[in-house]
Amino acid sequence: MASRDSRTKDAFYCRKEKSLGLLCTNFLRLYDREGVDSIGLDASALQLGVERRRIYDIVNILEGIGVLQKKEKNQYTWKGYAAISGALEVLKEQGQKEEFHTYIANVSNEKEHNLNSDSKTECPDKCSKSDKSGESPKHKREKSLGLLTQNFVKLFLCSEADFISLDGAALALLGDSHDRTAMRTKVRRLYDIANVFSSMGLIEKVRDPGSGKPAFRWTSVGRSGNGSSIASEDKNRKRRAFGADITNTSVKKCNTNNALTEQHQKCSSKDFVFGPFSPNVTTVWNPETRQDGQSQNSDSPFCAYRPQYSNKAVGDLFHHYTEAWSSWRGEANEKQQ
DNA sequence: CAATCCCGCCATGAT
DNA sequence: ATCATGGCGGGATTG
Incomplete structure (x- = not known):
């Protein structure tokens, strides 16, 4: 049936609209939102309009932070933002136990003149790496992404x-x-995670500043002194950011x-193509308009950027459509199964 | 040119 | 074998 040739990047192709970061958002x-506790990969891919492969990426990364947890084949459990701080604590402790601080002495300047001075900059792999005699029937489990994320x-x-550079x-x-x-590949993955x-x-x-x-x-989220117990239940844990989906x-x-x-559906995806809000890609959101510097209280890191349409009405309308569409598709899909 | 990183082929493990 | 997962890196986009 020939290939639909997916590479047909029409004139209106914008890479940003397909970034992992946006997909994650x-x-x-x-x-x-309340009521959610189980996530199906198929439904997810359908709702978000992306290939399954991408969902795996998102899910693996989020699981590394504790936001999700695999339940069974095709199913993940939603743990939510609240689970992040706890996961980070654990990660930090593990990292200290292993000598993660020695890995990044100071990647700042120095560039190519990296002195290979002693130290043990290596094997972030926990467990043994002793593999005498070829293959190790060990856990093929967790080979990367998830682990790399952590x-x-x-x-x-x-x-x-x-601050750390991806190369570092x-x-x-x-x-x-x-x-x-190997470097190139690793960096590619890190870009995904960083996104x-x-x-x-x-x-x-x-x-x-230097190079x-x-x-x-x-960002200032890393817990702050004072340990014992999960504590820090975040007084502002209800940072739900509603906006347009x-x-x-x-x-x-x-x-x-x-x-x-x-x-x-009679009004298939084709018709779903933004009616009033033209597809002119001029309203693409901007993740970080390079206007870095002093950001306001970066207290809550989860105030995701909301890809807004300059016109509120349009945004609301779109939101409405999206909701309807999503639930419809989800239901249809479920029934179909 | 360098920094990014999307896309999907295809290996590998589960059934 | 079929299906679920998810390495991996070519090469297109952006900056």
């Missing part, structure tokens, strides 16, 4: 440096594999499922 907004967090939580992180978490390729973290406000992009190179800084109604193939669902 939408994902979070979609599930951060290690990335540990670097921030255990390091003194107030990759270097630190990569043991000694200075393979150009969702940024969208959640956990980290923020900054510039290294001018991009780096990330952990948006769906990535991609006008391309997205689900290999038969078009049964599709033909079932």
